[in-house]
Amino acid sequence: MSKKDIAKKNSAKKEAAKKVLWPESLSEIIKNQLSLLNYDINHLDKLVPSIIKQSNSYNSNTNANPWASKASQAAYLAYFFPLNTLRLMSVIAEADRLGFFNNIKTASELGSGCGTFDIAYSAIKKTPLIKTNTELSEEAIKIHKIILKNVPSIQSRFSDIAPTSDLFIASYALNETGFNLSLLKNYNNILILEPSTETHSRNLIKVREELIQQGYYAWAPCPHNLDCPILKNSKKDWCHDRVFIDKPTWFNKLENKLPNFNNSLTFSYLLLSKRPSPVAGKGLVRTIGNTLKEKGKHKQMICLNDERLFFSWLKKNGQPQFLNRGELFYAPIDSEKKSNEIRPTSEVIKYSSPD
Ligand SMILES: C[S@@+](CC[C@H](N)C(=O)[O-])C[C@H]1O[C@@H](n2cnc3c(N)ncnc32)[C@H](O)[C@@H]1O
Structure with a gap:
Protein backbone atom coordinates (compact mmCIF):
# COMPACT_ATOMS: atom_id res chain seq x y z
CA MET A 1 0.00 0.00 0.00
CA SER A 2 1.40 3.43 -0.92
CA LYS A 3 1.99 6.11 1.73
CA LYS A 4 -0.85 8.12 0.13
CA ASP A 5 -3.25 5.17 0.51
CA ILE A 6 -2.20 4.61 4.14
CA ALA A 7 -2.73 8.32 4.87
CA LYS A 8 -6.22 8.16 3.25
CA LYS A 9 -7.12 5.07 5.28
CA ASN A 10 -5.88 6.65 8.51
CA SER A 11 -7.76 9.88 8.02
CA ALA A 12 -10.92 7.80 7.53
CA LYS A 13 -10.11 6.02 10.81
CA LYS A 14 -9.92 9.38 12.55
CA GLU A 15 -13.68 9.69 11.95
CA ALA A 16 -14.39 6.08 12.94
CA ALA A 17 -14.82 6.33 16.70
CA LYS A 18 -16.18 3.36 18.66
CA LYS A 19 -19.92 3.89 18.78
CA VAL A 20 -22.84 2.35 20.65
CA LEU A 21 -26.18 2.56 18.90
CA TRP A 22 -29.19 3.70 20.90
CA PRO A 23 -31.77 0.87 20.64
CA GLU A 24 -35.19 2.07 19.45
CA SER A 25 -36.88 -0.09 22.08
CA LEU A 26 -35.08 1.92 24.79
CA SER A 27 -36.88 5.14 23.84
CA GLU A 28 -40.20 3.28 23.74
CA ILE A 29 -39.63 1.85 27.24
CA ILE A 30 -38.69 5.30 28.60
CA LYS A 31 -41.67 6.94 26.88
CA ASN A 32 -44.07 4.44 28.48
CA GLN A 33 -42.53 4.72 31.95
CA LEU A 34 -42.49 8.52 31.81
CA SER A 35 -46.10 8.56 30.76
CA LEU A 36 -47.00 6.41 33.83
CA LEU A 37 -45.36 9.21 35.87
CA ASN A 38 -47.31 11.85 33.87
CA TYR A 39 -44.36 13.12 31.83
CA ASP A 40 -44.33 13.50 28.04
CA ILE A 41 -41.04 12.35 26.50
CA ASN A 42 -41.12 15.27 24.04
CA HIS A 43 -41.60 17.92 26.75
CA LEU A 44 -39.15 17.23 29.53
CA ASP A 45 -38.03 20.78 30.38
CA LYS A 46 -39.50 20.55 33.86
CA LEU A 47 -37.22 17.58 34.64
CA VAL A 48 -34.06 19.66 34.16
CA PRO A 49 -33.72 20.81 37.83
CA SER A 50 -34.13 17.20 39.07
CA ILE A 51 -31.52 15.90 36.62
CA ILE A 52 -29.04 18.61 37.64
CA LYS A 53 -29.69 17.94 41.34
CA GLN A 54 -29.20 14.17 40.94
CA SER A 55 -26.08 14.71 38.84
CA ASN A 56 -24.58 17.07 41.45
CA SER A 57 -25.29 14.50 44.15
CA TYR A 58 -23.41 11.83 42.16
CA ASN A 59 -20.51 14.23 41.52
CA SER A 60 -20.23 15.00 45.23
CA ASN A 61 -20.59 11.28 46.18
CA THR A 62 -23.69 11.99 48.28
CA ASN A 63 -25.72 9.74 45.91
CA ALA A 64 -29.23 11.10 46.48
CA ASN A 65 -31.88 8.39 46.20
CA PRO A 66 -33.20 8.62 42.62
CA TRP A 67 -36.40 6.77 43.56
CA ALA A 68 -37.45 9.20 46.34
CA SER A 69 -40.05 11.19 44.35
CA LYS A 70 -41.91 11.01 41.04
CA ALA A 71 -39.70 13.82 39.64
CA SER A 72 -36.45 12.10 40.65
CA GLN A 73 -37.70 8.77 39.23
CA ALA A 74 -38.57 10.49 35.95
CA ALA A 75 -35.18 12.23 35.95
CA TYR A 76 -33.42 8.87 36.38
CA LEU A 77 -35.54 7.20 33.69
CA ALA A 78 -35.08 10.00 31.15
CA TYR A 79 -31.38 10.65 31.66
CA PHE A 80 -29.27 8.32 33.84
CA PHE A 81 -31.03 5.07 32.85
CA PRO A 82 -30.42 5.37 29.07
CA LEU A 83 -26.80 6.50 29.53
CA ASN A 84 -26.03 3.60 31.86
CA THR A 85 -27.80 1.22 29.44
CA LEU A 86 -25.47 2.35 26.63
CA ARG A 87 -22.40 2.04 28.87
CA LEU A 88 -23.47 -1.50 29.82
CA MET A 89 -24.17 -2.37 26.18
CA SER A 90 -20.57 -1.50 25.38
CA VAL A 91 -19.26 -3.68 28.24
CA ILE A 92 -21.62 -6.58 27.42
CA ALA A 93 -20.62 -6.44 23.73
CA GLU A 94 -16.93 -6.63 24.70
CA ALA A 95 -17.64 -9.48 27.15
CA ASP A 96 -19.59 -11.31 24.45
CA ARG A 97 -16.77 -10.86 21.90
CA LEU A 98 -14.39 -12.54 24.37
CA GLY A 99 -16.78 -15.44 25.09
CA PHE A 100 -17.26 -14.28 28.69
CA PHE A 101 -20.93 -15.33 28.76
CA ASN A 102 -20.25 -18.90 27.57
CA ASN A 103 -21.87 -21.31 30.07
CA ILE A 104 -23.25 -18.44 32.17
CA LYS A 105 -26.85 -19.29 32.91
CA THR A 106 -27.53 -17.54 36.22
CA ALA A 107 -26.63 -14.09 37.52
CA SER A 108 -27.07 -11.93 40.62
CA GLU A 109 -27.12 -8.15 40.43
CA LEU A 110 -26.56 -5.82 43.37
CA GLY A 111 -28.26 -2.41 43.11
CA SER A 112 -30.23 -3.37 40.00
CA GLY A 113 -32.22 -0.11 39.93
CA CYS A 114 -35.01 -0.19 37.35
CA GLY A 115 -33.42 -2.98 35.25
CA THR A 116 -30.68 -1.15 33.32
CA PHE A 117 -28.56 -4.30 32.93
CA ASP A 118 -31.51 -6.34 31.64
CA ILE A 119 -32.29 -3.87 28.87
CA ALA A 120 -28.62 -3.63 27.86
CA TYR A 121 -28.16 -7.43 27.92
CA SER A 122 -31.24 -8.04 25.79
CA ALA A 123 -30.04 -5.45 23.24
CA ILE A 124 -26.83 -7.44 22.73
CA LYS A 125 -27.62 -11.06 23.59
CA LYS A 126 -30.59 -13.35 23.05
CA THR A 127 -29.43 -16.27 25.21
CA PRO A 128 -31.61 -16.73 28.31
CA LEU A 129 -30.42 -15.65 31.74
CA ILE A 130 -31.95 -16.46 35.11
CA LYS A 131 -31.27 -13.42 37.24
CA THR A 132 -31.73 -12.43 40.88
CA ASN A 133 -31.83 -8.72 41.66
CA THR A 134 -31.02 -7.17 45.01
CA GLU A 135 -32.32 -3.63 45.22
CA LEU A 136 -33.04 -1.40 48.23
CA SER A 137 -35.82 0.64 46.64
CA GLU A 138 -39.32 -0.81 46.34
CA GLU A 139 -40.11 1.92 43.78
CA ALA A 140 -37.19 0.85 41.58
CA ILE A 141 -38.32 -2.79 41.83
CA LYS A 142 -41.86 -1.79 40.77
CA ILE A 143 -40.52 -0.05 37.65
CA HIS A 144 -38.11 -2.94 36.96
CA LYS A 145 -41.00 -5.42 37.02
CA ILE A 146 -42.87 -3.41 34.37
CA ILE A 147 -39.73 -2.98 32.24
CA LEU A 148 -39.07 -6.74 32.40
CA LYS A 149 -42.12 -7.30 30.17
CA ASN A 150 -39.86 -6.07 27.32
CA VAL A 151 -37.15 -8.62 28.13
CA PRO A 152 -38.44 -12.15 27.50
CA SER A 153 -34.92 -13.66 27.56
CA ILE A 154 -34.36 -12.70 31.21
CA GLN A 155 -36.16 -14.54 33.97
CA SER A 156 -35.79 -12.14 36.89
CA ARG A 157 -36.64 -12.43 40.54
CA PHE A 158 -35.97 -10.16 43.50
CA SER A 159 -34.32 -11.01 46.80
CA ASP A 160 -32.79 -9.20 49.78
CA ILE A 161 -29.75 -11.46 49.62
CA ALA A 162 -27.76 -12.04 46.45
CA PRO A 163 -27.59 -15.83 45.97
CA THR A 164 -24.54 -17.61 44.59
CA SER A 165 -24.80 -17.85 40.81
CA ASP A 166 -22.60 -17.98 37.72
CA LEU A 167 -22.15 -14.21 37.46
CA PHE A 168 -22.04 -11.23 39.83
CA ILE A 169 -23.16 -7.92 38.29
CA ALA A 170 -22.98 -4.39 39.68
CA SER A 171 -23.54 -1.24 37.62
CA TYR A 172 -22.96 2.13 39.25
CA ALA A 173 -23.78 0.41 42.54
CA LEU A 174 -20.54 -0.53 44.32
CA ASN A 175 -19.61 3.15 44.54
CA GLU A 176 -22.73 3.41 46.73
CA THR A 177 -22.64 0.11 48.64
CA GLY A 178 -18.85 -0.19 48.97
CA PHE A 179 -16.80 -3.16 47.73
CA ASN A 180 -17.45 -6.32 49.71
CA LEU A 181 -14.68 -8.73 48.72
CA SER A 182 -16.13 -11.68 50.61
CA LEU A 183 -19.38 -11.24 48.63
CA LEU A 184 -17.54 -11.02 45.28
CA LYS A 185 -15.56 -14.20 46.05
CA ASN A 186 -18.82 -16.21 45.98
CA TYR A 187 -18.94 -15.81 42.20
CA ASN A 188 -16.84 -17.39 39.46
CA ASN A 189 -17.47 -14.48 37.09
CA ILE A 190 -17.72 -10.79 37.86
CA LEU A 191 -18.91 -7.83 35.75
CA ILE A 192 -18.59 -4.40 37.36
CA LEU A 193 -19.32 -0.99 35.86
CA GLU A 194 -18.30 2.10 37.81
CA PRO A 195 -18.18 5.85 37.23
CA SER A 196 -15.01 7.01 35.48
CA THR A 197 -13.59 9.05 38.31
CA GLU A 198 -10.10 8.77 39.74
CA THR A 199 -11.37 7.42 43.09
CA HIS A 200 -13.91 4.91 41.80
CA SER A 201 -11.68 3.62 39.03
CA ARG A 202 -8.63 3.23 41.27
CA ASN A 203 -10.80 1.41 43.86
CA LEU A 204 -11.91 -0.94 41.10
CA ILE A 205 -8.30 -1.64 40.13
CA LYS A 206 -7.48 -2.43 43.78
CA VAL A 207 -10.31 -4.99 43.76
CA ARG A 208 -8.78 -6.43 40.57
CA GLU A 209 -5.41 -6.84 42.27
CA GLU A 210 -6.94 -8.50 45.36
CA LEU A 211 -9.10 -10.92 43.37
CA ILE A 212 -6.24 -11.88 41.04
CA GLN A 213 -4.33 -12.88 44.18
CA GLN A 214 -7.33 -15.07 45.08
CA GLY A 215 -7.13 -16.93 41.75
CA TYR A 216 -9.22 -14.80 39.38
CA TYR A 217 -8.17 -13.86 35.85
CA ALA A 218 -8.71 -10.43 34.34
CA TRP A 219 -10.65 -10.62 31.04
CA ALA A 220 -11.20 -6.94 30.26
CA PRO A 221 -10.24 -4.22 29.91
CA CYS A 222 -6.84 -5.68 30.91
CA PRO A 223 -5.20 -7.89 28.24
CA HIS A 224 -3.00 -9.51 30.94
CA ASN A 225 -3.07 -10.75 34.52
CA LEU A 226 0.00 -8.79 35.69
CA ASP A 227 -0.07 -5.82 38.07
CA CYS A 228 -2.09 -2.89 36.73
CA PRO A 229 0.42 -0.46 35.18
CA ILE A 230 -1.76 2.51 36.07
CA LEU A 231 -1.98 1.70 39.77
CA LYS A 232 1.66 0.62 39.89
CA ASN A 233 3.26 3.49 38.00
CA SER A 234 1.01 6.50 38.52
CA LYS A 235 -0.48 8.11 41.61
CA LYS A 236 -3.27 9.85 39.73
CA ASP A 237 -4.13 8.16 36.42
CA TRP A 238 -7.14 5.95 36.21
CA CYS A 239 -8.38 3.43 33.67
CA HIS A 240 -11.54 4.36 31.82
CA ASP A 241 -13.15 3.72 28.49
CA ARG A 242 -14.98 6.15 26.20
CA VAL A 243 -17.65 5.40 23.61
CA PHE A 244 -19.56 7.65 21.26
CA ILE A 245 -23.33 7.46 21.15
CA ASP A 246 -26.20 8.25 18.81
CA LYS A 247 -28.95 10.12 20.54
CA PRO A 248 -32.64 10.30 19.59
CA THR A 249 -34.24 13.72 19.01
CA TRP A 250 -36.10 13.76 22.34
CA PHE A 251 -32.85 13.16 24.25
CA ASN A 252 -30.99 15.86 22.29
CA LYS A 253 -33.80 18.28 23.11
CA LEU A 254 -33.50 17.46 26.81
CA GLU A 255 -29.70 17.62 26.78
CA ASN A 256 -29.75 21.04 25.11
CA LYS A 257 -31.27 22.35 28.33
CA LEU A 258 -28.57 20.79 30.52
CA PRO A 259 -25.17 22.30 31.31
CA ASN A 260 -23.32 19.20 30.03
CA PHE A 261 -23.48 17.39 26.73
CA ASN A 262 -22.69 13.70 26.42
CA ASN A 263 -21.43 13.25 22.88
CA SER A 264 -19.31 10.54 24.38
CA LEU A 265 -19.76 8.44 27.49
CA THR A 266 -16.97 7.48 29.85
CA PHE A 267 -16.94 4.64 32.36
CA SER A 268 -14.65 2.24 34.20
CA TYR A 269 -15.33 -1.48 34.03
CA LEU A 270 -13.90 -4.82 34.98
CA LEU A 271 -14.54 -8.37 33.84
CA LEU A 272 -13.00 -11.06 36.05
CA SER A 273 -13.36 -14.81 35.94
CA LYS A 274 -12.01 -17.97 37.54
CA ARG A 275 -11.64 -19.21 33.92
CA PRO A 276 -8.37 -18.11 32.29
CA SER A 277 -8.82 -15.25 29.84
CA PRO A 278 -8.62 -16.30 26.17
CA VAL A 279 -6.65 -13.15 25.32
CA ALA A 280 -4.16 -12.81 28.19
CA GLY A 281 -0.56 -13.51 27.32
C1 LIG B 1 -26.98 4.66 40.67
S1 LIG B 1 -28.19 3.47 40.88
C2 LIG B 1 -27.71 2.31 39.61
C3 LIG B 1 -28.88 1.51 39.13
C4 LIG B 1 -28.59 0.59 37.97
N1 LIG B 1 -27.72 -0.49 38.36
C5 LIG B 1 -28.03 1.37 36.79
O1 LIG B 1 -26.92 1.06 36.35
O2 LIG B 1 -28.72 2.23 36.28
C6 LIG B 1 -27.70 2.59 42.35
C7 LIG B 1 -28.79 1.65 42.83
O3 LIG B 1 -28.27 0.90 43.94
C8 LIG B 1 -29.31 0.78 44.90
N2 LIG B 1 -28.67 0.49 46.20
C9 LIG B 1 -27.89 1.32 46.93
N3 LIG B 1 -27.44 0.67 48.05
C10 LIG B 1 -27.93 -0.60 47.99
C11 LIG B 1 -27.80 -1.76 48.81
N4 LIG B 1 -27.10 -1.74 49.92
N5 LIG B 1 -28.44 -2.89 48.43
C12 LIG B 1 -29.17 -2.92 47.28
N6 LIG B 1 -29.32 -1.86 46.46
C13 LIG B 1 -28.70 -0.72 46.80
C14 LIG B 1 -30.03 2.12 44.84
O4 LIG B 1 -31.34 2.05 45.35
C15 LIG B 1 -30.02 2.38 43.33
O5 LIG B 1 -31.15 1.84 42.70
Missing part, protein backbone atom coordinates in the same frame (compact mmCIF):
# COMPACT_ATOMS: atom_id res chain seq x y z
CA LYS A 282 -1.24 -13.37 23.56
CA GLY A 283 0.69 -10.14 23.03
CA LEU A 284 -2.44 -8.04 22.68
CA VAL A 285 -2.66 -4.36 23.46
CA ARG A 286 -5.72 -2.39 24.60
CA THR A 287 -5.82 1.30 23.77
CA ILE A 288 -6.75 3.04 27.03
CA GLY A 289 -6.46 6.70 26.03
CA ASN A 290 -7.29 9.09 23.23
CA THR A 291 -4.70 9.96 20.59
CA LEU A 292 -2.85 13.05 21.81
CA LYS A 293 -0.78 15.41 19.70
CA GLU A 294 2.62 16.32 21.11
CA LYS A 295 5.61 18.10 19.61
CA GLY A 296 6.81 15.95 16.72
CA LYS A 297 4.58 12.97 17.52
CA HIS A 298 1.13 11.55 18.29
CA LYS A 299 0.78 9.36 21.38
CA GLN A 300 -1.89 7.02 22.70
CA MET A 301 -1.84 5.28 26.08
CA ILE A 302 -1.98 1.49 25.85
CA CYS A 303 -2.13 -1.50 28.17
CA LEU A 304 0.11 -4.45 27.28
CA ASN A 305 1.72 -5.57 30.53
CA ASP A 306 2.63 -3.99 33.89
CA GLU A 307 4.52 -1.08 32.27
CA ARG A 308 2.88 2.29 31.66
CA LEU A 309 3.18 2.44 27.87
CA PHE A 310 2.19 4.53 24.87
CA PHE A 311 1.99 3.93 21.16
CA SER A 312 3.94 6.77 19.61
CA TRP A 313 3.95 7.79 15.95
CA LEU A 314 6.74 10.22 15.06
CA LYS A 315 5.83 12.99 12.63
CA LYS A 316 8.97 12.36 10.59
CA ASN A 317 7.70 8.83 9.83
CA GLY A 318 4.38 9.98 8.30
CA GLN A 319 0.76 9.99 9.46
CA PRO A 320 -0.21 8.52 12.85
CA GLN A 321 -2.88 5.85 13.13
CA PHE A 322 -5.98 7.02 14.98
CA LEU A 323 -6.95 3.85 16.83
CA ASN A 324 -10.31 3.59 18.52
CA ARG A 325 -10.02 3.84 22.27
CA GLY A 326 -10.86 0.77 24.36
CA GLU A 327 -10.23 -1.85 21.66
CA LEU A 328 -7.75 -4.72 21.39
CA PHE A 329 -4.94 -4.70 18.84
CA TYR A 330 -2.05 -7.01 18.01
CA ALA A 331 1.16 -5.61 19.50
CA PRO A 332 3.28 -4.75 16.44
CA ILE A 333 6.24 -7.13 16.28
CA ASP A 334 8.51 -4.87 14.22
CA SER A 335 8.17 -1.81 16.43
CA GLU A 336 10.86 0.22 18.13
CA LYS A 337 10.71 0.66 21.94
CA LYS A 338 12.11 3.86 23.37
CA SER A 339 11.58 4.57 27.09
CA ASN A 340 7.80 4.16 27.62
CA GLU A 341 7.01 4.48 23.90
CA ILE A 342 6.29 1.67 21.46
CA ARG A 343 6.78 3.15 17.98
CA PRO A 344 4.97 1.06 15.39
CA THR A 345 6.76 0.83 12.06
CA SER A 346 3.83 -0.83 10.29
CA GLU A 347 0.05 -0.68 10.55
CA VAL A 348 -1.33 -1.74 13.94
CA ILE A 349 -3.97 -4.41 13.29
CA LYS A 350 -7.22 -4.72 15.22
CA TYR A 351 -7.94 -7.97 17.05
CA SER A 352 -11.45 -9.31 16.51
CA SER A 353 -12.25 -12.26 18.78
CA PRO A 354 -10.78 -15.48 20.20
CA ASP A 355 -10.85 -18.55 17.89
